Amino acid sequence: MATLADVARKAGVSAATVSRIVNGSPKIVSEELRERVLRAVQELQYVPNAHAQLLARSHRTTVGVIVHDVSDPYFAEITRGLQRVASEQGRLVIICNSYRDPDRELEYVELLRAHQVESIILAGSGYHDPAFTKSLNAKLSAYMATGGRVSVVGRHKLAGDAVMPANEEGGYLIGSAVFSAGHRHVGVVAAPRQLTTTTDRLAGLRRAAREHHRTLPSKRIAYAEFDRDGGAAATAALLDADPRLTAIVALNDSMAIGALSALRERGLSVPGDVSVVGFDDMPIARDVTPPLTTVRLPLVEIGARAITMALDAPQPSPRVEEVPAEVIHRESLAEPRD
Amino acid sequence: MATLADVARKAGVSAATVSRIVNGSPKIVSEELRERVLRAVQELQYVPNAHAQLLARSHRTTVGVIVHDVSDPYFAEITRGLQRVASEQGRLVIICNSYRDPDRELEYVELLRAHQVESIILAGSGYHDPAFTKSLNAKLSAYMATGGRVSVVGRHKLAGDAVMPANEEGGYLIGSAVFSAGHRHVGVVAAPRQLTTTTDRLAGLRRAAREHHRTLPSKRIAYAEFDRDGGAAATAALLDADPRLTAIVALNDSMAIGALSALRERGLSVPGDVSVVGFDDMPIARDVTPPLTTVRLPLVEIGARAITMALDAPQPSPRVEEVPAEVIHRESLAEPRD
DNA sequence: GCTACTAGGGAAAGCCCTTTCCCCGCGCCT
DNA sequence: AGGCGCGGGGAAAGGGCTTTCCCTAGTAGC
Numbered sequence: 001m002a003t004l005a006d007v008a009r010k011a012g013v014s015a016a017t018v019s020r021i022v023n024g025s026p027k028i029v030s031e032e033l034r035e036r037v038l039r040a041v042q043e044l045q046y047v048p049n050a051h052a053q054l055l056a057r058s059h060r061t062t063v064g065v066i067v068h069d070v071s072d073p074y075f076a077e078i079t080r081g082l083q084r085v086a087s088e089q090g091r092l093v094i095i096c097n098s099y100r101d102p103d104r105e106l107e108y109v110e111l112l113r114a115h116q117v118e119s120i121i122l123a124g125s126g127y128h129d130p131a132f133t134k135s136l137n138a139k140l141s142a143y144m145a146t147g148g149r150v151s152v153v154g155r156h157k158l159a160g161d162a163v164m165p166a167n168e169e170g171g172y173l174i175g176s177a178v179f180s181a182g183h184r185h186v187g188v189v190a191a192p193r194q195l196t197t198t199t200d201r202l203a204g205l206r207r208a209a210r211e212h213h214r215t216l217p218s219k220r221i222a223y224a225e226f227d228r229d230g231g232a233a234a235t236a237a238l239l240d241a242d243p244r245l246t247a248i249v250a251l252n253d254s255m256a257i258g259a260l261s262a263l264r265e266r267g268l269s270v271p272g273d274v275s276v277v278g279f280d281d282m283p284i285a286r287d288v289t290p291p292l293t294t295v296r297l298p299l300v301e302i303g304a305r306a307i308t309m310a311l312d313a314p315q316p317s318p319r320v321e322e323v324p325a326e327v328i329h330r331e332s333l334a335e336p337r338d
Numbered sequence: 339m340a341t342l343a344d345v346a347r348k349a350g351v352s353a354a355t356v357s358r359i360v361n362g363s364p365k366i367v368s369e370e371l372r373e374r375v376l377r378a379v380q381e382l383q384y385v386p387n388a389h390a391q392l393l394a395r396s397h398r399t400t401v402g403v404i405v406h407d408v409s410d411p412y413f414a415e416i417t418r419g420l421q422r423v424a425s426e427q428g429r430l431v432i433i434c435n436s437y438r439d440p441d442r443e444l445e446y447v448e449l450l451r452a453h454q455v456e457s458i459i460l461a462g463s464g465y466h467d468p469a470f471t472k473s474l475n476a477k478l479s480a481y482m483a484t485g486g487r488v489s490v491v492g493r494h495k496l497a498g499d500a501v502m503p504a505n506e507e508g509g510y511l512i513g514s515a516v517f518s519a520g521h522r523h524v525g526v527v528a529a530p531r532q533l534t535t536t537t538d539r540l541a542g543l544r545r546a547a548r549e550h551h552r553t554l555p556s557k558r559i560a561y562a563e564f565d566r567d568g569g570a571a572a573t574a575a576l577l578d579a580d581p582r583l584t585a586i587v588a589l590n591d592s593m594a595i596g597a598l599s600a601l602r603e604r605g606l607s608v609p610g611d612v613s614v615v616g617f618d619d620m621p622i623a624r625d626v627t628p629p630l631t632t633v634r635l636p637l638v639e640i641g642a643r644a645i646t647m648a649l650d651a652p653q654p655s656p657r658v659e660e661v662p663a664e665v666i667h668r669e670s671l672a673e674p675r676d
Numbered sequence: 677g678c679t680a681c682t683a684g685g686g687a688a689a690g691c692c693c694t695t696t697c698c699c700c701g702c703g704c705c706t
Numbered sequence: 707a708g709g710c711g712c713g714g715g716g717a718a719a720g721g722g723c724t725t726t727c728c729c730t731a732g733t734a735g736c
Contacts, residue, residue: 001454001484003722014686019724027725028683045480050452051389052722055691071417076409095433114388116339142383146339228625257625287566287595289627341692352716357694365695366713390692393721 002044011040022048054116062092063310064112068100068124073282074252074299078123078153081303089311091118098124100195100226102132109139119149119310123303125197126155133157151310153302156196161309161319163302167197170295170325171204174249174277177293177327179212181335183247183275187238188216189259190251191226198223201251201279224255231258232265239266246274246336253278253285256292260332271334281328291330298323340382349378360386392454400430401648402450406438406462411620412590412637416461416491419641427649429456436462438533438564440470447477457487457648461641463535464493471495489648491640494534499647499657501640505535508633508663509542512587512615515631515665517550519673521585521613525576526554527597528589529564536561539589539617562593569596570603577604584612584674591616591623594630598670609672619666629668636661 004022008015013033020027021037040046054060065082067075079095086093094117096108105122112120120143126133140150140159150160154167178186188205191198202221209216222237224230231250235258238245248263250256256278263270270276270290278285281296302323309319342360346353351371358365359375378384392398401424405413417433424431432455434446443460450458458481464471478488478497488498492505516524526543529536540559547554560575562568569588573596576583586601588594594616601608608614608628616623619634640661647657 004724005722015723016686016688016725017684020685023724025725027685030684033685045477045483047448047451049393049454049722050449051392051454052691053452053724054389055387055393055693056722056724058691058724070408071411071414073409079409110385111388113385114391116387116389139383145383228621257622261625283566284595284622287599288625342694343692353693354695354716354718355714358715361694363695365715368714371715387692390721391694393723394692394694396694396721 001049002046004046004048006044007037007040007046010044011036013037022046060116060118061090062094062115062117063119063121063307064094064096064108064115064117065121065123066096066098066105066108066112069097070095072254073284074280075123077299078303078306081300081305082121082307083303084300085304085307085311091307091311100124102127102129102136106132106136106139109136109143113139113143113148117148119151119307121151121153121306121310122155122158122160123153123306124155125191125195126158128194128196128199149310149314151306153306154197159318161306161315161321163306163309163321163323165297165302165323166325167200168204168207170279170297170327171201171206171251172208173204173325173327174279174293174295175205175208176211177329177333178247178249178275178277179208179214181247181275181333183336184214185242185244186214186216186220186247186249187235187242187245188221188249188251189231189234189238189255190221190223191230191255193223195226198251205249226252226254228254228258228261231255232262233258235259235262236266239263247333248274248276250276250278253280253282253292253294256294256332257284257288260288260292271332272337275333275336277333285328286330290332293330293333294328296326296328339387340384342384342386344382345375345378345384348382349374351375360384398454398456399428400432400453400455401457401459401645402432402434402446402453402455403459403461404434404436404443404446404450407435408433410592411622412618413461415637416641416644419638419643420459420645421641422638423642423645423649429645429649438462440465440467440474444470444474444477447474447481451477451481451486455486457489457645459489459491459644459648460493460496460498461491461644462493463533464496466532466534466537487648487652489644491644492535497656499644499653500659501644501647502658502660503635503640504660504663505538506542506545508617508635508665509539509544509589510546511542511663511665512617512631512633513543513546514549515667515671516585516587516613516615517546517552519585519613519671520676521674522552523580523582524552524554524558524585524587525573525580525583526559526587526589527569527572527576527593528559528561529568529593531561533564536589543587564590564592566592566596566599569593570600571596573597573600574604577601577606585671586612586614588614588616591618591620591630591632594632594670595622595626598626598630609670610675613671613674615671623666624668628670631668631671632666634664634666 098105222234224234278292278294281294285292436443560572562572616630616632619632623630
């Protein structure tokens with residue numbers, strides 16, 4: 001690989017001059033040298049070594065993002081918003097997938113710190129696990145103590161600024177919609193209970209139930225993997241336990257799609273026999289049959305806010321921004337037949 | 339940020355010793371010093387500066403991947419296969435989204451080179467643009483000349499090893515399925531024509547048409563954006579131009595889903611009135627109504643092969659591996675009603 | 677004509693680590 | 707007892723770049 005020194009030698013100038021030209025420093029360089037240098041750069045196909053640059057430069061311009069899985073539309077949207085702001089601010093972003101593994105999350109915090117990122121953004125549900133929360137907080141605090149900025153999306157009790165999607169409220173809204181429609185036998189298809197998102201959404205659902213003078217007995221809640229197949233399995237289990245179910249609330253759209261497929265397999269029509277609602281409003285939600293009634297969170301905006309806070313001037317005390325949820329009414333929810 | 343030197347000072351040893359302990363070098367260090375150092379590392383929350391490490395170390399262990407968009411299931415799958423092999427081989431992978439912008443692709447090659455990656459993997463359709471191909475090749479060659487490894491997925495005429503998904507064959511197979519079913523009025527919903535994937539798949543379709551003594555007149559081909567809405571728009575245009583259409587071949591599943599929605603909007607049933615087929619077998623393909631007949635490419639394996647080649651010992655001449663396509667029969671394709 | 681600047685360029689000191697080379701002292705062998 | 711080998715540790719030389727500081731001319735000002 002050609003180095004700065006090679007270019008300098010070839011152009012017959014000092015390394016300093018080459019550096020100034022290549023990086024467009026404010027220092028004025030004569031047209032003649034500039035041309036000579038640029039030609040040498042071309043001929044040698046010189047590309048500056050990013051690591052050497054980062055080492056030599058004092059200011060950092062890259063931010064790290066830790067999500068569960070970018071290929072999940074939920075995170076893809078958040079990331080999109082985040083990237084937009086990042087590139088507006090001239091920042092590079094490194095994306096890390098934890099695949100819902102707390103240990104990997106910890107490792108990534110370390111990795112990002114090692115890469116000297118300017119700030120770390122943690123998105124995606126937290127875990128009900130005090131030991132983990134503690135060590136994560138320790139790492140985050142150490143990072144912040146040395147000038148690092150942290151912002152989190154939807155994580156409770158963590159160091160740094162936070163953007164909080166209204167999971168509880170969303171649960172409440174969708175629950176209200178279901179109960180108001182007149183459903184009495186409602187099953188819940190839930191993601192693993194150690195995810196705080198699950199418990200938050202569930203809490204909202206419970207609040208809605210109470211308001212409608214109903215309860216959500218735990219046997220009507222099936223926990224499964226956070227994906228389509230998990231949703232299908234949980235739905236099957238729910239139906240086996242109680243065939244009278246007239247509505248299924250899935251705690252995210254992927255699982256709702258699984259529910260749809262499980263119902264279809266049993267020859268039950270939606271919403272004729274059973275209503276189904278989801279959560280997140282993934283793009284595909286409007287394209288399944290029937291289109292899914294679900295809860296929309298302004299994900300792009302959430303991502304944008306998270307990074308904005310992280311790049312803002314540091315505040316004396318951590319900020320928390322709440323963002324509202326909204327029910328999107330489509331055809332998968334109807335009144336029970338009765 | 340604490341540095342190696344800080345740790346060394348605190349533990350009362352030399353920097354060399356700290357480095358050896360932290361990196362687990364083969365050189366033996368006494369238990370006593372090891373403990374002292376580890377304690378200092380803990381107390382200072384020391385994390386080695388990754389850039390300094392990369393600068394100091396000679397060997398590279400990270401590979402770069404350039405895709406159109408990881409959140410697209412197509413690339414998500416490829417990336418998954420790739421990541422698996424990468425972590426087996428102890429490599430880190432940097433993912434870059436070009437969002438189908440050739441210039442951004444060029445920039446990313448540069449960026450990855452700057453980051454001293456060990457190899458670059460380029461996945462996703464190429465462009466019919468000689469000027470672009472030329473400058474991309476120039477950059478790639480420069481990179482390879484300095485020991486970089488390159489492998490590409492489904493790109494023609496590019497430097498480096500290549501994994502070629504059978505786009506043409508896939509087009510042929512799905513085309514044969516449609517024509518064999520007896521369809522005579524077939525419309526094609528295509529992605530932008532400057533993508534080589536589009537033309538390859540189309541070529542296969544044409545071959546199938548010829549074999550069934552039919553043609554694919556250009557007015558039966560509608561080009562649009564590579565997404566759901568593009569598919570819907572193209573379908574609408576096709577239907578307006580010729581209401582007798584009994585089958586629509588979409589050149590990828592996202593567009594097929596758009597087609598489904600456009601047909602639904604017009605009150606046409608699938609496959610009763612019009613059959614629809616897709617390409618790629620995205621996970622969602624089986625969950626739409628009706629489930630989509632489509633072409634499956636072993637994407638995970640494609641990704642794995644691409645990185646395997648890139649990490650292999652360099653070969654004297656570039657290798658090309660073809661991977662076959664397979665039609666997945668589901669309900670969206672049926673015989674025309676007549 | 678002399679001083680006082682300024683523009684333009686270079687030398688060199690870092691940035692933080694890895695790794696080679698070297699040194700010291702100990703135990704072993706003869 | 708002397709030489710040798712080796713285990714354990716440190717000094718220092720990079721690795722490629724940025725940036726401060728300094729120097730030299732040339733220019734303007736009086």
